Amino acid sequence: MFGTSGIRGPVGEEVTAQTALDVGRALGAETDRVVIGRDPRVSGELLVDALAAGLRELGTDVVDIGVAATPTIARNVGWLDADAGVSVTASHNPPEDNGLKLWQPSGQAYDAAGQDRIAGRVEAGQYELRAWDGLGDRTAAGGRERHVEALVEAAGGEGALDLDIAVDLGNGAGGVSVEALIEAGSRVETLNAQSDGRFPGRPSEPTAENCAALSTLVAGGEYDLGIAHDGDADRMRAVAGDGTFLSGDALLALFAADAAEAGDRVAVPVDTSLAVEDFLAERDVGVTRTSVGDVHVAEAATAPDVAFGGEPSGAWIWPDETLCPDGPLAAIRIATMVAAEPLEDRLSAIPSHPICRASIEVDRKSEIMTGVESSVLDAYESVETLDGVRVDAGEGWFLIRASGTQPLVRLTAEARGESRAEELLAEAKGLVEEAIVGE
Secondary structure (H helix, E strand, O other): OEEEEEEEEEOOOEOOOHHHHHHHHHHOOOOOOOEEEEOOOOOOOHHHHHHHHHHHHHEEEEEEEEOOOHHHHHHHHHHOOOEEEEOOOOOOOOEEEEEEEEOOOOOEEEHHHHHHHOOOOOOOOOOOOOOOHOOOOOEOOOOOHHHHHHHHHHHOOOOOOOOOEEEOOOOOHHHHHHHHHHOOEEEEEEEEEEEEOOOOOOOOOOOOOOOOOHHHHHOOOOOOOOEEEEEOOOOOEEEEEOEEEEOOOHHHHHHHHOOOOOEEEEEEEOOOOOOHHHHHHHHOEEEEEOOHHHHEEEEEEEOOOOEEEEEEEOOOEEOOOOOOOOOOHHHHHHHHHHHHOOOHHHHHOOOOOOEEEEEEEEEEEOHHHHHHHHHHHHHOOEOOOOEEEEEEEOOOEEEEEEEOOEEEEEEEEEEOOOOHHHHHHHHHHHHHHHHHOOO
């Protein structure tokens, strides 16, 4: 029921009003007060209503903060003294998808145990529904104001950031970034700022290709920085003042080095570039590898020696602030870094290593991965099985893992030399192909 980032899929097929109702009932069985909200997708209002109905049928009070960024919803769980929160969102997915993501008061998404508990209740389908006089209340509440306040404080207060910034909201719910940057003293120009769940301006995922207009705007004008969000603003990507769209690994390296001190660690997923590890090692900062998914990064970030957690896809977590990926907070953090030194100057210090990626479509990815793991454990000495199989080959590595959302096995290989990276990718492909033949 739950994937790497909550429940997510096509509306009317995998995600329906019944799905939202069932999740509401299951969550209502263990809560008294829940914060809910949604991104601007067309199906969001219907799903929020069904979710709220399920919660209220179990006697749970619902605080609805309306259309809002996912981090706004997540952070308001603690701020509003609620037991849990739910974002109705499919994040960076296309407009035909939607989903539900559950949050704890700490800002951390529900972990595997919490997800299993909710899924078990949904499967059992047994709920103690309340009578008419025991139903929970549904009230509306603002949430943006508190979030903007926290962001401006993180920036150093009003007037702290004297910058020219272009922000591409991707027709999503990340307007809190614009409000906070302006209150913090910056001059902001927006792209795709009209909230529209059809995402007419560009595809929701903030990749270099999808954000080409932002890069062109920044390169052609006098901007210090460009910022891009996805539909629910849990992700943030950045453009340097010269128009360079930063890779996720480069941004991860910069954020981690800024947040961590010597002796600290940072939490990163298993597919993170060697360049991040090399860059941080020079600063005596260690790396804790996690499974792919911000849920796992957040869980690792609860360790006392972990100062930061991030994914190259654009999810960034500062555990001293919140355990949810907060794209608007990332926008503020990168702006404060730019105020001290331009991104284009910082990038030169980050090493670059060749990285190769591929995907193989399979019918039975779980069975294929079982075969791959067996072969790899027999053939290689340095193997991690945290999320798929990751082989350390000295001057490089390769990762074979099943996609959490598609019938694919994903391959990543990286080395400190291009030919070696290609060789490692070929090795990984061979292992998957052998497993397919033997399956």
